[in-house]
Amino acid sequence: MVISAVDKMTDKRKFCSSSLNKRSNSCPNFIIKMWIYPEGAPRAIKLKADVSLVEDLDDLAGVLTQEINVLRNLDPQQFVFLDNENRRLASGTDITLIRTTDKVPLIVRYQLSDRRISVDFRYSRKSGSCKIPHSSGSFSLLKEEVMKQFNDLQEYDIYFLHEMSSTNIRDTFNFNYLIINDAQLKSNEYQLRLKVMIEGKKSFSEWELNEVLAKVLGNKYLAVNQMPVLDLQRLPVATLSNKNLKDFSKELQRVFRTYRKETNTNEQVCREYIFLFLRFAVHYAILNINNAIYITNEWVLKGTRGNGPVDYIIFADAMIVLICEAKADNMEKGLAQLLVQLHSAVENFATTGPNPKMYGIVTTGTSWRFVCWTGSLEDPTIYLSQQFSCNFQGDLRTETNILSFIARILRDQCEPVHD
Incomplete structure (x- = not known):
């Protein structure tokens, strides 16, 4: 039987409560404050977590679906945790080893739909394409794909131009807005054509x-x-x-x-x-x-x-x-x-x-x-x-x-x- 993070926490609460009746100091109050940033949100959110009930990021995923509105009713198994340098953290990472602030939060990447995004992009006369999941990290994943295919752009800060709507796409919020409002939907797949731009420079x-x-x-x-x-x-x-x-x-x-x-x-x-x-x-x-x-x-x-x-x-x-x-x-x-x-x-x-x-x-x-x-x-x-x-x-x-x-x-x- 697979036990969810929420069920696991419930069992721990019962154990802790029982132990407290026997000895008041058996379950000390391990409350820590964590700053969580749901990717694409306006700002980071401060979360209080009891580490007597939450051991690792896998446990934390279940807590977030209960505590943070934008993550409610989402599948915690689809969450990806990232550090402030966009590096993926293992789900078994000990939560007591993670240090966060409002400026350096724990980033949570989450699924937005079961659809894919197909993007055709061009830079000058060169062109490329990729397929990425529709998630809060779609914009970051797209930038990574462009950098892989166009090595000469790796030293630059890039953004995108959606020429049909004359919209500059510089962040996750505007990319997701573009997907919902301007992307074509065919066979359960969003389709986009974008021009790669270099911040501060013209081609x-x-x-x-x-x-x-x-x-x-x-x-x-x-x-x-x-x-x-x-x-x-x-x-x-x-x-x-x-x-x-x-x-x-x-x-x-x-x-x-x-x-x-x-x-x-x-x-x-x-x-x-x-x-x-x-x-x-x-x-x-x-x-x-x-x-x-x-x-x-x-x-x-x-x-x-x-x-x-x-x-x-x-x-x-x-x-x-x-x-x-x-x-x-x-x-x-x-x-x-x-x-x-x-x-x-x-x-x-x-x-x-x-x-x-x-x-x-x-x-x-x-x-x-x-x-x-x-x-x-x-x-x-x-x-x-x-x-x-x-x-x-x-x-x-x-x-x-x-x-x-x-x-x-x-x-x-x-x-x-x-x-």
Whole structure:
């Protein structure tokens, strides 16, 4: 027969009462005060417990269902006890060993329903999902799952945005409110889609151009047309062989035909064209400039102004030499993102000296614009090229010029390393 914690306590009370009739000091008054925090409640609650009747947390679970309103009529076997660092405590933990205060209470996690919560979440262009029980700890469990799946977020304090309702979710109360009021219920399962946010920081994709001009560049330029022109022809010469150019043109036309001459239907198609330019330029640079050059994509860049994965980064050894931001159509939005990415790159990777320099490209695959950041983070000078347009037809002169410009940037960035 299974004896409940309440039954066990009743037996102890009978024993204690009987003993007291025989000898008044047989059952001393072991009353202790404990601070209990039902997870998600407004505050901790002070509970008086007689440890002559309660030996461990398993016993305490039964007491809580009688003494704390929010826990009444709940199954005590579903309770999970946590310390102030969110570590799980064993149900057999001796209650006399637990020290609590109103600021460091014993946390009780409890079941809210027998349903599960299915969450799809995304951070920048990365996505994940998980299924968690519907309990007072669902919000904490969700944060733990996100941290497991996105390792680069572990050093940050995260919260969530429910975009359908434009609601920021920062705590258990608001998460549970969202579940009840906005989550879809299908087959006994709540379903949610959330965006992962970093407290105190924007992702690169959240910046708008007017914000960048004001907050990142300090209103040095009131509009992009006030930026000095980046003259790509003045960069060190990078002479691609006729074979390089011929192979590049053939590959470009092959991609063009593959997509039925579509150039800007979506971002994935744009990336096909963009990566082709970068790949040929990097291959040229490896053979002719620096064999430590390489390209990577979706590399996570972190800075004081923004963070998140970058579409393409070209490195020489461990140094960033070029950043490329790909957009399906919005060049202005792409330029805003790129400028914040350049700020983060200079912040983390620029060589020491009075005038660090970093290059970037914003492109849709058909439209290209080059940026050069020089100077300090506090007082940079931003050079911006004209916009080049490609149609991937005819003599491909503009396309080969763009390839040459990328190679020139790589030479300009990498050659000083060997001087």
